[in-house]
Amino acid sequence: MSTLEIRNLHVSVETDSAEGREILRGVDLTIRRGETHAIMGPNGSGKSTLAYSIAGHPKYTITSGTVTLDGVDVLAMSVDERARAGVFLAMQYPVEVPGVSVSNFLRSSVTAVRGEAPKLRTWVKEVRDSMAALEMDPVFAERSVNEGFSGGEKKRHEILQMALLKPKIAILDETDSGLDVDALRIVSGGIESVRAAGQTGILLITHYTRILRYVKPEFVHVMAGGRIVDSGGPELAAVLEDSGYDRYVKTTEPAGTAA
Amino acid sequence: MVTAPIHNDSRDGSSSASGAAGSAVLVPGSSTGSPLGSKPGVSAGTGRPDSRPRLVRSRDPEAHPVPTGREEEWRFTPLRRLRGLLTGPAADATVEVSVDAPAPVTVEHVGSGDKRVGRVLTPADRVAAFAMTRAEDVVVVTVPAEAMPDEPVVVRVHGTGGTVYGHLVVEVGAFASATVVLDHTGTATFAGNVELSVGDSASLTLVSLQDWDAGAVHVGAHAARVGRDARFRSFTVTLGGDLVRLSPTVTYAGPGGDAELYGLFFTDAGQHQEHRLLVDHGPRSCRSRVAYKGALRGEGAHAVWIGDVVIGADAVGTDTYELNRNLVLTDGARADSVPNLEISTGEVVGAGHASATGRFDDEALFYLMARGIPADEARRLVVRGFFAEIVDRIEIDSLRERITAAVEAELGGAG
Numbered sequence: 001m002s003t004l005e006i007r008n009l010h011v012s013v014e015t016d017s018a019e020g021r022e023i024l025r026g027v028d029l030t031i032r033r034g035e036t037h038a039i040m041g042p043n044g045s046g047k048s049t050l051a052y053s054i055a056g057h058p059k060y061t062i063t064s065g066t067v068t069l070d071g072v073d074v075l076a077m078s079v080d081e082r083a084r085a086g087v088f089l090a091m092q093y094p095v096e097v098p099g100v101s102v103s104n105f106l107r108s109s110v111t112a113v114r115g116e117a118p119k120l121r122t123w124v125k126e127v128r129d130s131m132a133a134l135e136m137d138p139v140f141a142e143r144s145v146n147e148g149f150s151g152g153e154k155k156r157h158e159i160l161q162m163a164l165l166k167p168k169i170a171i172l173d174e175t176d177s178g179l180d181v182d183a184l185r186i187v188s189g190g191i192e193s194v195r196a197a198g199q200t201g202i203l204l205i206t207h208y209t210r211i212l213r214y215v216k217p218e219f220v221h222v223m224a225g226g227r228i229v230d231s232g233g234p235e236l237a238a239v240l241e242d243s244g245y246d247r248y249v250k251t252t253e254p255a256g257t258a259a
Numbered sequence: 260m261v262t263a264p265i266h267n268d269s270r271d272g273s274s275s276a277s278g279a280a281g282s283a284v285l286v287p288g289s290s291t292g293s294p295l296g297s298k299p300g301v302s303a304g305t306g307r308p309d310s311r312p313r314l315v316r317s318r319d320p321e322a323h324p325v326p327t328g329r330e331e332e333w334r335f336t337p338l339r340r341l342r343g344l345l346t347g348p349a350a351d352a353t354v355e356v357s358v359d360a361p362a363p364v365t366v367e368h369v370g371s372g373d374k375r376v377g378r379v380l381t382p383a384d385r386v387a388a389f390a391m392t393r394a395e396d397v398v399v400v401t402v403p404a405e406a407m408p409d410e411p412v413v414v415r416v417h418g419t420g421g422t423v424y425g426h427l428v429v430e431v432g433a434f435a436s437a438t439v440v441l442d443h444t445g446t447a448t449f450a451g452n453v454e455l456s457v458g459d460s461a462s463l464t465l466v467s468l469q470d471w472d473a474g475a476v477h478v479g480a481h482a483a484r485v486g487r488d489a490r491f492r493s494f495t496v497t498l499g500g501d502l503v504r505l506s507p508t509v510t511y512a513g514p515g516g517d518a519e520l521y522g523l524f525f526t527d528a529g530q531h532q533e534h535r536l537l538v539d540h541g542p543r544s545c546r547s548r549v550a551y552k553g554a555l556r557g558e559g560a561h562a563v564w565i566g567d568v569v570i571g572a573d574a575v576g577t578d579t580y581e582l583n584r585n586l587v588l589t590d591g592a593r594a595d596s597v598p599n600l601e602i603s604t605g606e607v608v609g610a611g612h613a614s615a616t617g618r619f620d621d622e623a624l625f626y627l628m629a630r631g632i633p634a635d636e637a638r639r640l641v642v643r644g645f646f647a648e649i650v651d652r653i654e655i656d657s658l659r660e661r662i663t664a665a666v667e668a669e670l671g672g673a674g
Contacts, residue, residue, distance in 0.1 A: 099644025
């Protein structure tokens with residue numbers, strides 16, 4: 001049973017001042033393989049910072065706390081080591097890599113994560129089937145990574161990678177943002193099939209509840225002011241749908257000194 | 260230090276160019292990248308504007324003034340590192356020249372007085388004039404009319420030190436089609452001209468590799484004249500040398516000519532690599548495309564790209580676009596990029612340029628690493644992808660592989 005444990009995580013972001021600005025102020029969260037968690041919260045609450053900190057983006061500095069995967073220190077690993085250890089981040093804004101084809105990129109990535117190059121024959125079929133499940137045209141594989149992709153294509157490409165890499169823990173950062181209803185349905189279907197396989201713990205970061213119509217989390221957390229301020233089951237999402245984040249924002253803002 | 264002085268990207272389409280009908284518009288692209296015709300008052304005279312390069316054209320070296328380094332044509336070039344080429348020192352060495360030419364291509368070695376020397380190229384600077392008058396072994400490659408050799412013509416120039424003048428003439432007859440590879444290796448202080456005559460409806464691809472050892476100095480004028488309905492493609496690949504300064508120029512002998520000039524350079528610490536292009540659209544309905552991409556790495560790496568395009572008053576129906584992209588991999592490197600577009604007719608299909616110099620994209624690196632790809636491999640993927648647009652067009656497998664391997668070897672040294 002793979003487990004990602006986040007304990008008392010404090011994270012600062014680089015700013016012009018020497019100190020940096022503290023974004024996360026003590027996050028605690030445990031995600032086990034097979035579980036689906038949703039983190040919801042207003043803009044600026046630290047949701048994306050949590051995602052990028054776990055993946056190891058150099059912009060963020062961990063000032064205290066721990067992140068472990070099955071007891072192993074994730075924070076001591078380089079970005080690529082984290083990915084190979086089984087941590088996956090589906091990005092809100094996937095980056096363009098001109099001149100590198102999707103097929104070459106996927107093969108390089110899968111080779112690195114699996115530790116050996118996939119056999120050509122099974123690989124071609126695997127990619128084709130995964131793309132078909134996400135309703136992606138096969139010519140997509142010959143395009144440069146994310147270059148000129150529509151918002152929906154970028155998100156489908158992220159979910160395609162997740163399906164191929166079969167991570168232990170997948171963090172999906174606002175994967176639902178910028179998607180129309182059809183694209184949301186397709187992307188959600190991709191997430192659901194990874195979830196149904198039961199091999200991946202999913203952390204779904206979202207601002208809106210609409211993706212939760214398609215992907216049903218067992219756990220819902222509310223993030224505000226750089227902390228998890230409430231946790232519950234799916235019913236919590238329904239409450240947020242009705243009442244919004246106002247009461248969390250009001251109660252947590254003065255609490256910054258507690259860090 | 261700031262390593263990227265030029266950062267612009269302007270795409271000037273036909274719609275803006277056509278607004279300049281009947282008057283001369285000078286667009287100094289350089290760092291502003293303003294849309295064509297959007298700078299009223301820059302120059303709107305009548306008649307042909309003053310074309311910046313080409314002040315003197317002569318095969319007599321003494322007709323060209325000795326540059327001081329302040330001239331527009333020389334201001335980027337470290338004159339002291341030219342090893343005296345501007346004063347025309349006597350040749351004190353030779354380069355080993357070998358030519359592989361498939362039938363029915365012929366190869367001759369002639370003197371500089373041969374009537375085929377200077378047909379296309381009229382030197383625009385002292386070094387080119389010295390090379391033309393002092394080259395003792397002028398190589399003339401002739402592709403007869405209608406010939407289509409399957410294999411490329413390969414001209415290998417290997418330097419073994421010392422000062423050398425060289426001159427290569429390639430004449431491609433009407434309706435012929437050929438590829439010429441010019442491969443520079445070893446070391447030399449080399450002033451070498453290339454004259455290319457592409458006959459009517461003929462097709463020529465030139466690959467010029469500057470794969471010199473570290474100490475080489477190479478100054479060259481590469482002049483191509485493209486015949487009526489002819490096609491010329493060139494790949495200028497500069498990897499080595501202490502100082503390389505090439506001036507590729509294209510003129511058209513008739514309507515319907517098509518020229519594509521591609522370039523790739525990898526400028527390492529201490530290297531000066533300069534490419535000065537001029538495409539001169541005289542006749543109507545010709546097309547040109549220029550795309551040069553360079554990567555720079557290390558202290559004192561200096562790349563210069565000048566892209567001049569002149570559209571004459573009679574060149575209606577011209578379609579031209581030029582692009583330069585530079586990827587600065589480390590601190591301490593400098594890229595200068597100056598596109599210039601000079602237009603004397605507004606009746607064009609398209610006229611535009613783009614230039615951008617940027618640092619290595621750390622977000623791309625993060626993205627690839629977040630997918631498990633180790634940093635070194637991720638860097639290689641990004642740089643290989645950057646150059647793919649150029650390299651993938653080269654149709655000779657062995658050359659493509661050699662260039663890719665050379666670029667990756669340069670990256671490998673980054674540690």
